[in-house]
Amino acid sequence: MTGKKQYRPMDAMIYPRFEGLRSFMRLPHVTDLHDVDFAVVGVPFDTGATFRVGARFGPAGIRDNSLLLRPYNPVLDVDIFQHCSGVDYGDLPVIPGYLSESHLQIEEGARTVLASGTTPIFLGGDHSVSLPLLRTVAAKHGPVALIQFDSHSDLWPGYFGEKDTHGTPFRRAVEEGLIVVERSVQVGLRGPLYEKSDTAMSREAGMLDITGPELHAMGIEEALRRIRDRVGAGPAYLTFDIDFVDPAFAPGTGTPEVGGFNGYQSLALVRGLQDISFVGFDLVEVMPAYDPASVTSLLAANIIYEFISIIALQKSRKVRG
Numbered sequence: 001m002t003g004k005k006q007y008r009p010m011d012a013m014i015y016p017r018f019e020g021l022r023s024f025m026r027l028p029h030v031t032d033l034h035d036v037d038f039a040v041v042g043v044p045f046d047t048g049a050t051f052r053v054g055a056r057f058g059p060a061g062i063r064d065n066s067l068l069l070r071p072y073n074p075v076l077d078v079d080i081f082q083h084c085s086g087v088d089y090g091d092l093p094v095i096p097g098y099l100s101e102s103h104l105q106i107e108e109g110a111r112t113v114l115a116s117g118t119t120p121i122f123l124g125g126d127h128s129v130s131l132p133l134l135r136t137v138a139a140k141h142g143p144v145a146l147i148q149f150d151s152h153s154d155l156w157p158g159y160f161g162e163k164d165t166h167g168t169p170f171r172r173a174v175e176e177g178l179i180v181v182e183r184s185v186q187v188g189l190r191g192p193l194y195e196k197s198d199t200a201m202s203r204e205a206g207m208l209d210i211t212g213p214e215l216h217a218m219g220i221e222e223a224l225r226r227i228r229d230r231v232g233a234g235p236a237y238l239t240f241d242i243d244f245v246d247p248a249f250a251p252g253t254g255t256p257e258v259g260g261f262n263g264y265q266s267l268a269l270v271r272g273l274q275d276i277s278f279v280g281f282d283l284v285e286v287m288p289a290y291d292p293a294s295v296t297s298l299l300a301a302n303i304i305y306e307f308i309s310i311i312a313l314q315k316s317r318k319v320r321g
Contacts, residue, residue, distance in 0.1 A: 005035045008081040017067045023088035025069045030087040033116035037084040038311050040121050041113055042091035043106055047099045048128025048166040050159055052254040054287035059091060059123040061288035061297035069301060073309040075271060080312040089113060099164055107132035114140045121307050124284030126254065127154055130239050131169035137280050138178040141235045144279060145183035147227060150241040151190050151212065151257035155201040174205050181206030185230045188212050188244040191257035212259055220265060224272035235279045242285050242300055250299055252291025263299050270306040274313055281307045
């Protein structure tokens with residue numbers, strides 16, 4: 001880190017955790033991304049939702065519940081800020097109620113972040129925001145592998161005669177050539193469907209799907225082996241819909257599906273991807289209004305912490321190598 005401006009969280013031994021502005025992990029709010037390794041970026045948009053709304057407050061809820069995160073990750077054995085400079089970039093502008101216009105704004109704002117060379121971690125917002133984010137990522141890196149943790153495939157052709165909702169972003173991403181389908185995987189899919197043919201949407205799109213019941217049966221290590229084999233080398237993007245988690249552990253979301261996964265399993269799956277070449281991350285569909293005791297926002301903050309830890313771990317390996 002010599003010669004670089006290093007951004008890191010406020011010192012909790014000087015400023016108690018209940019003090020200060022509510023940035024992620026109490027990182028400084030900075031928009032000049034020179035010498036910044038990762039930036040946490042809010043995308044507070046939920047006009048793409050088709051059932052519950054309220055994910056526009058997700059970034060704020062996640063930030064509020066990130067205050068206890070500390071610099072050293074003992075499971076991955078990495079001290080994040082020995083290797084990384086990180087900031088909270090704030091939120092991208094959106095226009096409430098106007099999906100296509102907001103997607104253009106999101107794409108433009110994300111382009112500025114990507115142009116800096118900083119690895120972005122986006123806080124949704126509903127899952128429709130992944131489409132403009134992937135457009136920006138693909139414009140910089142070319143088509144990427146997609147790793148999607150979700151109870152829904154989000155491959156629907158459209159809703160109510162419209163093409164873009166939180167249930168359609170990856171159909172559009174496939175159509176636009178933003179993702180490399182033969183390197184992509186959807187993990188955790190479950191729940192009732194409209195008809196039997198809906199179970200084939202992932203495979204018809206060219207992606208590997210590991211359903212929720214299959215993941216429970218095969219276990220974390222086998223699932224990770226399949227994901228790593230599928231993705232291989234090359235740039236990848238991770239999107240984590242919090243409804244991947246069972247609503248017993250993450251009730252604060254828009255389309256909850258029972259039969260999901262707990263906090264430990266979610267963290268273990270993300271940690272197991274530490275060798276993937278990620279160029280961006282998002283976590284979406286957190287709704288604080290449906291979140292008693294903020295358990296969903298707390299888990300989301302800890303999942304994002306694992307994203308950051310992977311960035312730091314990979315950077316430390318480059319220095320040693």
